[in-house]
Amino acid sequence: MNISFEESWLHKVNPALKLITLTFLFVFVVMIHHLNDMITFTFTVSILFFFCTGHSYKRILLFLIPFLLVFFSTAVSMILFGKGETTLFKLGIVNVTEESLFRGLHLGFRALVFAMMGMTFVLTTKPVLLFYSLMQQLKLQPKYAYSFMAAIRLMPIMFEELQTILDAQKVRGVHSQKGIRSLLKDIKSLPIPLLSQSIRRAFRIAVAMEAKRFNSTNERTYYYHLGFSIFDLLFIGYFILMISLGYLFATEFPLFPVTDVRY
């Protein structure tokens, strides 16, 4: 679970602010209907994703593989089967039109941007700090924040447990037969032991937390203080500047002669 990376300036951005900004940008992306704007915005996000997360390029490129797959699969299905008037190529049910080509590219970029924004957030935010920030800046109730943090702690334990259960059942001859039917049967035998252990563990942790005087109504102090800094300004400023520049660029030097991809 432990992967090494350098802390970049994106790590220092307030996690709650980062979350809100990115949520806002998600909505913003859905409202972009011009392919040229979409391309410049993709460029804006990829700069952050490639150069500012503090992770090695090797890892970043590795993460990019599934994203490119998403890009192509989204784009290609729209390009090949979408509606349009100016036919470029036709074979059987495949009908590539100029409109569907642009709309396909547009959708592909949208999927790519979603993936890159999400990944940039995950790569530069520690879960514990995110919840501390949500408690301090957005007044999230501690009982929710600490339940989530406890759940995150339990995940690696659960994965380890899953492996042990698989082994233990293999000894009893459960996972020996091949074929889809026995595979389904095998999958059926996993949730009960896994859930029974998890429920028990969750209950015990809850009791242990209360034994440590956790009380959601009391005031509390925070081990990590999260406030705002110059990096937050930089983060928001970056997007405002780049989106404006991108808009200008897209209108002055359009790469494609389309205005609106909607049909």
Add this chain to the structure above:
Amino acid sequence: MECIASVNKLRLKFPEEKGLLFKDLSISFQEGEKVLLLGPSGCGKSTLLQVLSGLIPQSIDIPIKSESIQIPYSWGFVFQDPDSQFCMPYVDEEIAFVLENLQIPREEMTVKIKELLTTVGLCLDDIHTEIQTLSGGMKQRLALATVLALDPEVIFLDEPTALIDEEGTAEVWDTVKAISKDKTIIIVEHKIDQIIDVIDRVIVFTHDGKIMADGNSTYIFSNFKEELKRFGIWYPSAWEEYKKEKVQNTLTKHSDSLLRLENFRGYRKKENAITLEKAAVHSGEWIAVTGANGAGKSTLLLSLMQLLKTSGDYRIDGCSIKSFADLNNRAYFVFQNPEYQFLTNSVLEEITYELRQRNEESHADVFKKANDLLTIFGLKDKQKQHPYHLSLGEKRRLSVATAFIQNPQVLLLDEPTFGQDSKNTFKLLELLQEESQKGTIIIMVTHDLNIIHHFATTVWKVKNGKVITDWKKDDMKTGSEGDVYEYIF
């Protein structure tokens, strides 16, 4: 001395059970007392701790009734399972969680965290260490540190060492001794030889939650030995008494070597995790696998069961074993947590599962076999129950019974006596002994020196991923117990 915690005429009933667990129980504790609660499993010792701390009914929803109840002004609670009492991923964050709850200012936290860690003897290079990387003993000491952060008058300890190894147990009790000076300590524990010298009061419960005896430890252990034995409590000389009563395991020498290993290696994530150069095991041998935490004992068993990738020459009964399929029911692995291996909805279905799957024997034969085994294992009248509803000891016995019914030539067990009371432990060991006398090879991970002494015929020591096989148990017997201890760890 002042009374610090008490309950008067307590009545408590679990929703799913018929009778009352406690019927008018009255008990009180004085300031500074070190009290040990003893009793058979299921007598309500842990429940009583939870009542005295107020966890019942505040956090755990069980209705109680009492004339009066005095809960200490400040208290801390250490639980049994080291993995399910922390909610944060890092050591410093976990202690900080308690400090936050107490509204300690942020600036004072780091100093306090370091102080607490030093008090419990956890010297970490970096306080921001992942809890997951700590050993069981270290985790329980961290739990003690979080308890001390509450600055408690009373510390409740609910079998804090039941799930950790011998080494960790010693660490935990040393820490408890060091911090207990002017605190009241109330302990529930089965294995008591390490704490007996700090205890000044022992309370023994009967199986139906009544107080049978209450007094200082010398009084209790000299006057109530028979009862303690019957309840399965590990009283100080339990093993010596047992030894006197039972015959020693005498190995009938078999000249054949049923299991052969040469240059045997097991791999985890393509890395060589365990190496065994050469070994020949005769039928009927009982091998105790021992070594420190993380040395590779479980890895060895998983490799022998072919659940990890292996290389080298591995033969059982002359057949070369290269994969799980090659084992072909010659070997069986009993995992530490029996629940992982339960697949069906009743004890009877559970024990006959493999035989019914294989469909080689007639229905009547299978059920006769199952019935015989259930009788031997004392599970006959539970055969319709769901395996999850059995007690810890019964679950363990059922998981071993499912192994026995298939007559494996090699039986692998991962700490089968962990957290069991003496009655269950002796019963299980006797059953295993009978099986080994029929010729089954038993390979068992254990930390318990007494088991190594009285039952094992051979000891394999695992150190840093290497198995040392060439020393006989007789070597150990000559030395005193202390020497042996050093020899192993």
